[in-house]
Amino acid sequence: MYGNFEICDMPLSLKSNRTRVERFLADNGLRLEDVDYYAAVTDDDGNIIVGGGLQGNVIKCIAVSEAARETGLSNKLISRLIGMATQQGADTVKVFTKPENSAIFQSMGFRILAQAPFAILLENGVKGISTYTSYLRSMRGDSPDGATAIVMNANPFTLGHRYLVEQAAAPASTLYVIAVREDRSTFSYSERLAMIQAGCKGLDNVVVVEGSDYAISELTFPTYFLKQVTDATDTHITLDLDLFARHIAPALGVTTRVVGSEPIDALTARYNELMQELLPSHGIAVKTVDRLMQDGQPVSASRVRQALADGSLSQAAALVPATTLPYLIALVLIIAVPQKHEE
DSSP states (O other): OOTTOOEEEOOTTSHHHHHHHHHHHHHTTOOOOOOSEEEEEEOTTSOEEEEEEEETTEEEEEEEOGGGTTSSHHHHHHHHHHHHHHHTTOSEEEEEEOGGGHHHHHTTTOEEEEEETTEEEEEEESSSHHHHHHHHHHHOOOOTTOEEEEEEOOTTOOHHHHHHHHHHHTTOSOEEEEEOOOSOSSSOHHHHHHHHHHHTTTOTTEEEEOOOTTSSSTTTOGGGGTTOOOTTHHHHHHHHHHHIIIIIHHHHTEEEEEEEOOSSOHHHHHHHHHHHHHGGGGTOEEEEEOOOEETTEEOOHHHHHHHHHTTOHHHHHTTSOTTTHHHHHHHHHHHHSOOOOOO
């Protein structure tokens, strides 16, 4: 029936294409997520029977209609998407898909990175998670009783972050602070990493390690950067935590993860809640440190950003260590520079 198949580009900028793709995915229990490219195979009547999208080096929104599941068309479409990612310079390709699609991707050389009840994350390529875990092992010190870890965004690094690090480090043989690697925050990854490194100086048992696509990133936990609690949130959180437990914690010898309490942000509170539920089953204890308070409010990066937005550098400065202040001043100066207009 599908011997003369053709893979068609489906530009989602066209409303008719978007509607068709959304309907096809809904019929297969999925919804359309952000993708740069979508391709599909259609039957003689123009109905989509196999479809899949690509965002950077991540394959998403893969679905196969029941009628096409024994045709091998899904493999051909996936090969097309892998080829496109490779042409764009990707040395690894990752995929989010339903657990029932696992065999298709594993037959094409993908390895399972993390699992959740309704989704799995797989990867292929010569680099990837093994490269990052090799780096982590190179940073690993001697912690015979197990090390402790914190994963933080620090946008920017505040007195609250310093307090959290101090409280976590006090009982630990080694505390690893993992910087979230992304550039969607007010401060860039390189700035945030530098702030964390400077802010942790003087604590001899604290090791700051670089982040990756594998710890609270747009790949593993995209809703974190949108700050929305949706029906997909638990799946993304579970994948992120499963990946941490399977790969990151063993590479560093981590047996305890420390988080700050979250009285305000619902998404972070849900993340902490699922962490308490899931990590102990992997032999990783979870400890919560109450937030540092100032003037009856938690000291948070969001308060710093709000103070800067309100034009009060002095209020923002009162919430951060001296090592962070130059980054706040630089941001204020950038905002204050008038923008040039084309004549």
